[in-house]
Amino acid sequence: MNSHPLQRSAGQARLWAASVILSAVLLGAFAAVRDDANPAGVETTLxxxxxxxxxxxxxxxxxxxxxxxxxxxxxxxxxxxxxxxxxxxxxxxxxxxxxxxxxxxxxxxxxxxxxxxxxxxxxxxxxxxxxxxxxxxxxxxxxxxxxxxxxxxxxxxSQELSADVYLAYSSLSNSLGKHALSAEYSQRGLDVLSGDTALPMRARLLRNLARAQAQLGQSDRSDQTLLRAQLLTERFNDPKLSAEILLGSARTARLAGNIAAQVRTGRRVLALGSRLQNSQLTGMGHEVLGLASLDSGDRALAIRELELAYRSFRNLGLKRDELRVLRDLIRISIDQGRPRAEMEAITTRFLEIDSEIEQSDRAKAADDFDARLAYAEQELDVLRLKDEAVLAGERERTMAQSNRQSRMLGLLAGSMLLVLGIFFMVQRRSNQRMRATLALLRESEGRAHDLLNLSAGFVFLHDTEGRLLLVNPAAAQALGRSSAELVGRMLQEFQPRAGRDAFDDYLERLRARGEDQGVFLVRSGEGDHRHWRYSSRLSAPEDGRAYVVGNAVDVTDQVHQTRALHEQSVRDALTGAYNRRHLEIFETSQPPAIGWAAITVDLDHFKHINDTQGHDRGDQVLIDFAQYLSERVRGDDAVVRLGGDEFLVLLAQADAETLRATADRLNSESAASPCAFTLGSALREERESLAATIARSDASMYAARSAARATAAASAVTTDQA
Structure with a gap:
């Protein structure tokens, strides 16, 4: 059945709008978070x-x-x-x-x-x-x-660095949804550069400009800008930047209805993602191919490609990209009439991610508000101190003027009554000004005192030895004391012993540089340890009684979240063991001259378990085996899942006896293992790298497996002969 012309027009409009949104989202998702790095290289003087x-x-x-x-x-x-x-x-x-x-x-x-x-x-x-x-x-x-x-x-x-800063501001503006400002910063960066220099920088600025133009509905100008950027990328070698330009070209091809061009572009992006080992880029390549398949009417292929993109984004934890792909998958799945269980799974995942992103955005907005509030409070403190300095100067000048007038009166009192009368008039006016000045000073001090008491941040003054001179109510409450009780106490008293050396270093930096920023470890009034992010400045008045003005905020939750995120990044999601990222951390944390050891463990016939009992059972075997290894090594040792059914035990500060005892323990207690296994081991030789030690451990494991198979084969031959 032929569709109504109005329906066809509406469909074309929806396709055009979706294409514009796709270009902005793809460029934004990939470029906004990595876009700006202007790697020094071709065509740069840096x-x-x-x-x-x-x-x-x-x-x-x-x-x-x-x-x-x-x-x-x-x-x-x-x-x-x-x-x-x-x-x-x-x-x-x-x-x-x-x-x-x-x-x-x-x-x-x-x-x-x-x-x-x-x-x-x-x-x-x-x-x-x-x-x-x-x-x-x-x-x-x-x-x-x-x-x-x-x-x-x-x-x-520096022209090139100024352009680089404008590039960063352009990406920041895009992330905040300020696309007109993003375009303005991109153009300013292009204007800064002179001649035919810094080609990678120019290409990135053009890419950001094209992205902003697409968001502002200027599709023709965006296409022209992308073409300029693409011509520049042909003059130097930067695969990642070429991929970003290709994503923009995919949008242009979709607008033109050129499905073949979309497919070619998507495959090129996939190739670049594989070359760079970049899962995000690979996911975006699958997304381009999925949308091209959707436009061509091949919904089954579109679902397969979009599911590959979804898995890539989910493995990387890129929830906004995952949410975008899920939205398309749900729409196509509804049209295809996929099974209810599959629909419920992807819909539930969509709602979970949408809720997490909304909560994250709210939390980030709250953190941003707190940071700006702390900055405003700091500015108010600076203004207060400046006002006090101005008033002190005015008071000094007034007193000097009064002294001059008094001396003049002493010289002229006995000679001229007229001069005496004039003096009294001048003195009266001077006193009036002084009273007005003192009134202003008291009013300013009252405002400063109110601001200090109402501040939600922690404000404190201490001398150069750490003795508290003033503490606002918020800080006093956090320390479990009243402001009056804290005056005269040493700030070190409210720190755990582990943090006192760091506090001595803080005082030394203040005396040397006049200011310092960082994080304190403080014992709160409830007895737990809290992290305070502080900013302190040394004030040295002319009378020589120097003191330190500081303000701080409690960042304990942020510190714990950062540690938790780091721990998640080096852990295997299935078994809870470390992943390959831990190898570099382990190697760099060991003293150069201290030895280590590696034990490579490979499960025997694990594929047979997966094939006969199912992957769920196989996953449980991997989890139980990781637990088996963890319970039989020392606290400083690390269990690492290298991939599949291969594990690695890293022994810190180990010698030959430690390695032998650990390997014997694993073999002797193998009955408790959920699966049979073969292991090999190696002790670090001199100052060799961790990779070299692991390679020798792998070789030892494969040699042990070959020997075991040879023994089994010989035993089988003997049995047959008997």
Whole structure:
């Protein structure tokens, strides 16, 4: 049956709108969280390490090569080389979408660059840290880091770095839904660059501009901007950036109804995702192919591709991308009439993610409000101190004027009554001004006192030894005392013993630099330990009685959440054992000269369990086996699931006797294991890497398995002969 013309027009309009939304979402989801890194490389004048270029194509290889180079730079005290290597690590983490890794590497690079007194590397490091922070939805902190970079650029101008800052602001604006402002920042970044330089930077700015234009409904201008960006990418090698431009091209092809072009583009994106080992990029490639199949009418293929995209996003924990794909899957599944159980499963998952995202957005909005409130309170404290300084100066000037008038009166009192009368008039006016000034001072002090008492943050004053001089009610309540009881007490008394050395370092930094920021570990009035994020400044009046003004907020929940997220990132979701990410953490945490040992364990005939008893039973065997290993190793040792049915036991600070005893214990108690297994072991030789030790342990395990099979075969032959 032919559809009505109005129905066809409406369908075309819906297709056009969906295409525009797809382009914005795909570019936003992939580019907003990783977009801006302008890896130094082709067409750049900025200092960079060769590994930073290599990370664009082989990020995993670079991450494996970096640890020994980082140790060498630290041992040599070469802060500049250390900063360059950390920027290369941040770039590799960015390419594989590991935002916590990028943020930590960026922060370490900032410290190294500042130690090297290199403003250009410091700005680059601040930008790298801010991008990872923004990708993790901490917009306030990300904006603050960009502000620090801008201040440094005023003292050390650089066209390319200024454009990089504008690029970061453009992405931040897009994340906050301010698309007109995002377009403005992109254009400002393009205007800063002169000549035919910094081609990767220009391409990224054009990509952001195209994304903003698409969100603003300027589809033709967005297509033209994308074409300019695509032409630029042909002049240098950056696979990730090429993938981002391809996602924009997919949107253009969908608008034009060119399904073949959509399919070609989606396959190219999949190839780039496989090349970079980037699961997010792979998921987006499947999403492009799924929507192309939907447009061509192949709903079964569309469901398969979208389900692959959904699994990629779910494995990465990218809930917003997962939500977007689920929305399309539900719509197609309804049209296809899929089984009720499958519909209930994906619908339930959709509702769960939607609720989690809504709660997360509310929590982030509340955190952002608290941060801005704390900043406003700090500004009020600064204004109060400035007002007090102005009033003190006025009082000093008034007193000086009064003294001059008194001396004049002494000189002229005996000679001229007229002069005496004039003096009294002047004195009267002076006293009136003084009374007015003192009244203003008392009023200002009253406002400051009210502000201090009403502040929800923790405000305190202490001397250079840590003795409390003033504490506002909020801080006093948190410490379980009244403000009056706390005055004269040492702040160290309210810290656990483990935090007192750090407090001494804090006082030393204040005396050396005049200010300090960080986190205190404080014992609250309820006896538990709380984390206070503080910002303190040393005030040194002319009378020499220096004191410290500080404010703090309780960030205990954020610290616990951060630790929990880190723990989840290094744990295997099925068994609870560590995953491969723990290998680098284990290796870097061991002293260089201390030995370790590795035991590789592989389950025997595990595939037979899956084939005969089902994968649910196989999963339970893996869980029970991980528990079996954990109960038979030391507390400092680590059980790692390498993948499939292969496990690894890492023995920290181990010698040959420790390795032998552990291996014997595992073999002797194998009856308690849920499945038979074969193990091999290796002890670290001299200063070899962890990877080398594991490789020898693997070889030992395979040798043991071959020997066991040979013995079994010989036994079978003997039995047959008998």
């Amino acid at each position: 200092p960079h390490h060769a590994l930073e270029d290599k990370a664009l194509n082989d990020p995993e290889v670079v991450l494996k090569e970096l640890p020994p180079l980082l140790r060498k730079a630290r041992d040599a005290g070469d802060s500049r080389e250390l900063a360059l290597l950390l920027l290369a690590k941040a770039n590799a983490c960015r390419v594989i979408a590991d935002w916590p890794c990028q943020r930590v590497a960026g922060a370490d690079a900032v410290a190294a660059a500042r130690s090297a007194r290199d403003p250009v590397l410091t700005v680059r490091s601040l930008i790298a840290q801010s991008r990872a922070t923004i990708a993790m939805q901490d917009f306030t902190r990300g904006e603050k880091l960009l502000g620090e970079a801008e201040l440094m650029l005023k003292r050390s101008p």
